[in-house]
Amino acid sequence: MRLALREALLSFRRAPMLSALSITTIAFSLFAFDLFGLVALNLRSALRQVESRVEIRAFVAEGTRADAASAAVGDVQSFPEVERVTLVSEAEALERARQELGEFEDVFDAGILPASIEVRLREGFRTPDQVREVAERLSKYDFIDDIRYGEEWVEKLYRLRTIATFVGLALGTTFALVSIIIIGSTIRMAVLARAPEIQVMRLVGATRGFIRAPFLIEGLVKGLLGGIIALGLSFVTYATLGRLVIQAEFFSVGHSLLGLLAGALIGFLGSAYSVDRHLRRVA
Amino acid sequence: MSAMVRFTRVTKQYPKGVTALDEVSFTLDRGEFTFLTGPSGAGKSSILKLIFVEERPTSGEVKVIGQSSVTLTPKKIPVLRRKLGVVFQDFRLLPDRTTAENIAFALEVTGAPPKRIDPKVMRVLEQVDLLAKADARPHELSGGEQQRVAIARALVNDPVLLLADEPTGNLDERSARSILDLLCEINRAGTAVLMATHDLDLVRATSFRTLELHHGRLVFDAGTMASGATAGVPGGSST
Numbered sequence: 001m002r003l004a005l006r007e008a009l010l011s012f013r014r015a016p017m018l019s020a021l022s023i024t025t026i027a028f029s030l031f032a033f034d035l036f037g038l039v040a041l042n043l044r045s046a047l048r049q050v051e052s053r054v055e056i057r058a059f060v061a062e063g064t065r066a067d068a069a070s071a072a073v074g075d076v077q078s079f080p081e082v083e084r085v086t087l088v089s090e091a092e093a094l095e096r097a098r099q100e101l102g103e104f105e106d107v108f109d110a111g112i113l114p115a116s117i118e119v120r121l122r123e124g125f126r127t128p129d130q131v132r133e134v135a136e137r138l139s140k141y142d143f144i145d146d147i148r149y150g151e152e153w154v155e156k157l158y159r160l161r162t163i164a165t166f167v168g169l170a171l172g173t174t175f176a177l178v179s180i181i182i183i184g185s186t187i188r189m190a191v192l193a194r195a196p197e198i199q200v201m202r203l204v205g206a207t208r209g210f211i212r213a214p215f216l217i218e219g220l221v222k223g224l225l226g227g228i229i230a231l232g233l234s235f236v237t238y239a240t241l242g243r244l245v246i247q248a249e250f251f252s253v254g255h256s257l258l259g260l261l262a263g264a265l266i267g268f269l270g271s272a273y274s275v276d277r278h279l280r281r282v283a
Numbered sequence: 284m285s286a287m288v289r290f291t292r293v294t295k296q297y298p299k300g301v302t303a304l305d306e307v308s309f310t311l312d313r314g315e316f317t318f319l320t321g322p323s324g325a326g327k328s329s330i331l332k333l334i335f336v337e338e339r340p341t342s343g344e345v346k347v348i349g350q351s352s353v354t355l356t357p358k359k360i361p362v363l364r365r366k367l368g369v370v371f372q373d374f375r376l377l378p379d380r381t382t383a384e385n386i387a388f389a390l391e392v393t394g395a396p397p398k399r400i401d402p403k404v405m406r407v408l409e410q411v412d413l414l415a416k417a418d419a420r421p422h423e424l425s426g427g428e429q430q431r432v433a434i435a436r437a438l439v440n441d442p443v444l445l446l447a448d449e450p451t452g453n454l455d456e457r458s459a460r461s462i463l464d465l466l467c468e469i470n471r472a473g474t475a476v477l478m479a480t481h482d483l484d485l486v487r488a489t490s491f492r493t494l495e496l497h498h499g500r501l502v503f504d505a506g507t508m509a510s511g512a513t514a515g516v517p518g519g520s521s522t
């Protein structure tokens with residue numbers, strides 16, 4: 001094991017240009033991967049935020065008795081999808097309007113604004129279909145005049161998120177494959193550069209595992225280094241954009257570690273693939 | 284005691300239908316020195332490759348130190364190779380390593396305890412008379428010296444059989460003779476040697492057993508003295 005490690009490190013020293021090149025390519029493909037991840041991450045959290053504001057507002061007809069409305073609130077509260085139901089009386093609606101539009105307070109007279117039932121849905125129950133479903137159930141109360149829930153909005157957001165998820169998965173898989181191929185071919189160059197050593201090792205009876213170990217370690221280390229560089233570049237990009245344009249979200253520690261792990265794994269798989277191919281060809 | 288190497292009706296066909304060996308049978312005993320001769324393309328290298336399992340027979344059985352080609356699994360190949368030493372015409376030394384490092388490499392990659400590496404390297408360096416060149420790199424050595432390093436590397440794991448494929452093919456006559464002398468010395472110390480060569484002068488300089496191949500067939504198997512008559516080569520004169 002110690003020898004394998006030494007051999008792996010030696011290959012960096014013996015071929016610094018090749019090693020630097022392979023780490024750079026890995027870093028850039030992982031960087032692209034990371035950037036997309038950041039976009040997806042931020043898009044998702046933006047969507048979640050918008051989604052959390054999705055609210056169904058059912059306007060109560062004038063002259064409805066207060067106890068009928070509160071009974072309805074009790075019913076609605078028991079819907080499994082519902083997080084919170086609030087009854088906003090005419091007076092409260094007026095009060096709210098005054099607070100929000102303080103300078104025009106004279107404009108409002110009691111009785112202009114209808115009372116309403118505001119319904120917030122639980123997380124996981126905010127798809128357009130689910131929102132519509134609940135809205136329709138609400139509309140069955142005959143004292144409900146009108147219902148608003150931003151239907152087109154909700155649907156558009158949802159479509160965007162579905163597209164983002166699919167594009168993300170497709171691009172992510174593509175980048176991972178590209179990285180594996182790149183690592184595979186750089187390791188392949190390293191394998192070819194060390195073909196004489198491999199030949200002698202096989203000749204004197206080194207085991208297959210022993211021959212593979214330095215390359216696997218090399219691939220792993222290169223993948224890991226590439227991952228670290230990519231993460232660093234992503235952070236710089238994120239910080240720069242954050243200062244110039246928008247405050248965004250960065251990967252959590254867990255996600256960052258996962259990214260490094262992915263880099264290491266990609267390096268490992270790529271080199272395993274090319275070493276095995278070489279060994280199969282010469283054996 | 285059973286033979287160290289036993290070929291039983293071994294046929295080797297390469298892809299594209301080349302028949303390199305055709306029903307070859309012979310045995311080698313422990314401690315024996317044997318020449319393998321025949322013109323280029325006769326199948327000499329193929330026999331050596333079958334012995335150290337670089338190739339597998341198409342039919343027949345190759346048995347080496349108790350391991351049969353019929354039952355040998357890939358995992359057992361390295362174990363078998365550690366009991367064999369192999370040298371080639373082109374030496375196959377690693378150019379960026381010194382003599383001592385080239386030899387030590389064979390021990391390192393087979394998991395020898397680090398403490399035992401140096402003494403072993405010194406011992407074989409002395410055996411091939413290269414102590415003075417321990418720190419030289421291959422390009423600083425003559426062809427004969429490089430072949431000595433390769434032989435030292437082949438010996439360092441204490442093989443029971445040393446395989447040499449045209450070990451003198453790249454050397455001048457004097458160096459070739461001294462390599463042959465070295466191989467004889469190694470053989471006297473107890474290691475069996477199988478040397479493939481088409482240099483009949485070398486073969487005639489000794490009286491070792493000779494296996495002669497022609498177009499993949501074993502056409503002759505006897506001591507050198509008789510080989511001149513049977514193989515149709517005038518004894519004593521060079522070709």
Ligand SMILES: Nc1ncnc2c1ncn2[C@@H]1O[C@H](COP(=O)(O)OP(=O)(O)O)[C@@H](O)[C@H]1O
Pocket residue numbers: 297298301302303321322323324325326327328329330
């Ligand atoms: N790997 C191979 N693939 C195809 N043909 C081969 C291969 N190795 C050897 N041969 C053929 O097998 C025959 C015997 O070759 P070889 O054993 O190398 O003979 P020698 O060592 O006596 O010159 C030759 O015709 C050679 O071209």
Ligand SMILES: [Mg+2]
Pocket residue numbers: 324327328329448449
């Ligand atoms: Mg040959």
